[in-house]
Amino acid sequence: MKNRINKELISNIEISEDMKNTIYKNCIKGKRTADFRFRYSGVLSALIAVAVFGVCSLGASAAYVGVKARLANMDETEYQNYATEVSKDDFVSTDEGFSRELTGSEIKRIIAMERKYYDENVFPEENMAHYQTKAEMGENELAYIVADNIVYLPEKDMDDEQLLEYIDHDAKKRYVNIRELKEEGIEPGQNMALESTPLSEGSIEYKTRQAGDKFLKEYFGQELNDSWIVLVDIFEEEENRYGEKMTLGILHYYQTGTGYATSYDVYINADDMSLLSIQKGGYGSVIDSKKYTYAEAESFVKECEEIAREKVKAEFGLENPDEVTYDLEGLSVEAGKTATINYEMRFDDRIIYAEVRIEDKEILLLSRF
Amino acid sequence: MKNINRDLEAVIENYSDMLYKICFLILKNEQDTRDVLQETFLIYYTKKPDFKNEEHKKAWLIKVSQNKCKEFLRFHKRHAAVPLDEMEETLVITDGLNGNDRDLLSVIWDLDYKLKSAVILYYIEGYSIGETAEILKTSPSAVKKRLQRAREKLSGKYKGELAYEK
Numbered sequence: 293m294k295n296r297i298n299k300e301l302i303s304n305i306e307i308s309e310d311m312k313n314t315i316y317k318n319c320i321k322g323k324r325t326a327d328f329r330f331r332y333s334g335v336l337s338a339l340i341a342v343a344v345f346g347v348c349s350l351g352a353s354a355a356y357v358g359v360k361a362r363l364a365n366m367d368e369t370e371y372q373n374y375a376t377e378v379s380k381d382d383f384v385s386t387d388e389g390f391s392r393e394l395t396g397s398e399i400k401r402i403i404a405m406e407r408k409y410y411d412e413n414v415f416p417e418e419n420m421a422h423y424q425t426k427a428e429m430g431e432n433e434l435a436y437i438v439a440d441n442i443v444y445l446p447e448k449d450m451d452d453e454q455l456l457e458y459i460d461h462d463a464k465k466r467y468v469n470i471r472e473l474k475e476e477g478i479e480p481g482q483n484m485a486l487e488s489t490p491l492s493e494g495s496i497e498y499k500t501r502q503a504g505d506k507f508l509k510e511y512f513g514q515e516l517n518d519s520w521i522v523l524v525d526i527f528e529e530e531e532n533r534y535g536e537k538m539t540l541g542i543l544h545y546y547q548t549g550t551g552y553a554t555s556y557d558v559y560i561n562a563d564d565m566s567l568l569s570i571q572k573g574g575y576g577s578v579i580d581s582k583k584y585t586y587a588e589a590e591s592f593v594k595e596c597e598e599i600a601r602e603k604v605k606a607e608f609g610l611e612n613p614d615e616v617t618y619d620l621e622g623l624s625v626e627a628g629k630t631a632t633i634n635y636e637m638r639f640d641d642r643i644i645y646a647e648v649r650i651e652d653k654e655i656l657l658l659s660r661f
Numbered sequence: 662m663k664n665i666n667r668d669l670e671a672v673i674e675n676y677s678d679m680l681y682k683i684c685f686l687i688l689k690n691e692q693d694t695r696d697v698l699q700e701t702f703l704i705y706y707t708k709k710p711d712f713k714n715e716e717h718k719k720a721w722l723i724k725v726s727q728n729k730c731k732e733f734l735r736f737h738k739r740h741a742a743v744p745l746d747e748m749e750e751t752l753v754i755t756d757g758l759n760g761n762d763r764d765l766l767s768v769i770w771d772l773d774y775k776l777k778s779a780v781i782l783y784y785i786e787g788y789s790i791g792e793t794a795e796i797l798k799t800s801p802s803a804v805k806k807r808l809q810r811a812r813e814k815l816s817g818k819y820k821g822e823l824a825y826e827k
Contacts, residue, residue, distance in 0.1 A: 301758065305682045315699045
């Protein structure tokens with residue numbers, strides 16, 4: 293009585309040979325997907341740290357010298373502990389490596405604390421404890437348990453020292469992971485560096501970066517300092533959803549850390565340097581914002597829609613959409629609540645996406661791509 | 662394809678179609694599906710995990726791809742999910758299906774992630790409740806609840822009998 297669904301139901305959904313070839317080639321190159329939407333994943337984010345901690349020069353920030361020294365000076369036992377931990381990983385999502393999710397308050401504090409760790413060299417007094425079994429753990433302790441390959445977090449919110457140990461553990465694990473991979477001859481792809489993409493003046497990458505920085509300042513007032521890492525990718529002859537070909541420039545802006553902080557993605561048509569999409573993302577973009585139940589958020593739908601429409605008109609010259617749909621399940625750190633409303637506006641031959649933060653009506657995403 | 666890495670080549674050849682079907686059904690557009698598959702195989706390539714057997718490998722790949730789908734659905738909704746009838750304009754999805762199955766696919770297409778992933782793994786891929794729970798990182802009772810809710814939604818359109826093992 294188990295399975296009564298026709299097995300042929302999805303037989304028409306088939307991957308093309310072209311797509312298989314593309315995936316294969318990209319994997320061999322170690323190339324990640326173009327839009328970096330997977331930056332939250334544990335293993336891959338671990339992969340990308342090589343340029344900062346491992347083999348390459350430190351381009352991003354002088355403060356990294358201190359972090360690098362700390363990581364490079366791990367003693368053999370500690371290094372081997374991390375190497376064992378890395379080798380046992382079979383999960384891909386960061387959350388799976390921990391006994392519980394971080395609370396909103398912990399995420400907020402980690403975002404601030406990791407800047408102290410990476411930019412001001414504020415390190416924990418102790419290393420995170422490593423035990424063979426959970427039985428060895430004390431109450432409210434933060435520790436990595438070898439037998440479970442899981443970091444157990446205390447039931448109550450971590451204190452500052454524990455947060456620093458958490459950040460330190462993350463940094464060390466990445467460092468060791470990268471070193472181990474390097475020894476296996478696995479090079480990170482060009483998109484995996486945690487130092488900004490090197491740019492030659494006058495190149496299309498350089499011009500795209502300049503345009504991206506301008507949009508970032510204009511839209512979000514974000515000034516960049518040397519703790520920001522900016523990756524620039526250019527894709528020639530890229531086709532958008534409407535079949536139009538263009539030189540696509542994708543910029544990803546972020547700061548080194550556990551991945552919760554605010555980051556930005558900017559898509560640019562590099563043929564004319566016009567904006568295709570700009571997004572403020574990461575928990576950092578909503579962590580301090582008021583969260584609303586879906587029922588509460590419903591009452592802001594019209595107001596936020598008007599603001600989104602005005603922005604779409606101002607930026608893309610499009611008005612009076614044929615259809616507007618919205619989605620309340622935006623990025624949030626509280627179950628059943630949201631801080632944003634997403635809109636999809638359908639015009640004659642275009643679809644525009646916009647995300648509005650409810651509390652202050654800031655547009656977090658605007659996209660015509 | 663050049664034989665730069667025969668193992669990667671083989672695993673893409675053997676499993677990409679299966680993963681593509683599952684992820685496409687969940688993400689409902691081609692671009693996101695391609696991205697999820699690329700990330701999945703990249704992890705396979707860089708991690709080089711050890712597997713007990715082919716079934717273990719298959720389950721691992723599904724698990725990784727499901728995590729990726731989930732991450733995508735959770736954090737980014739950049740590419741719109743395309744309605745089934747609209748998708749049919751460019752890709753043949755329901756050709757050869759009878760009316761009942763066509764309706765069923767249409768309802769599955771519109772289920773939310775939690776229900777849909779359970780339905781795909783249990784009813785289409787044939788995994789047990791326990792295996793489905795393992796892949797989706799949830800409990801068997803949660804899977805049963807999801808299947809129950811999915812059946813309630815499916816029952817309006819689909820006249821066939823869907824049940825699960827006790």
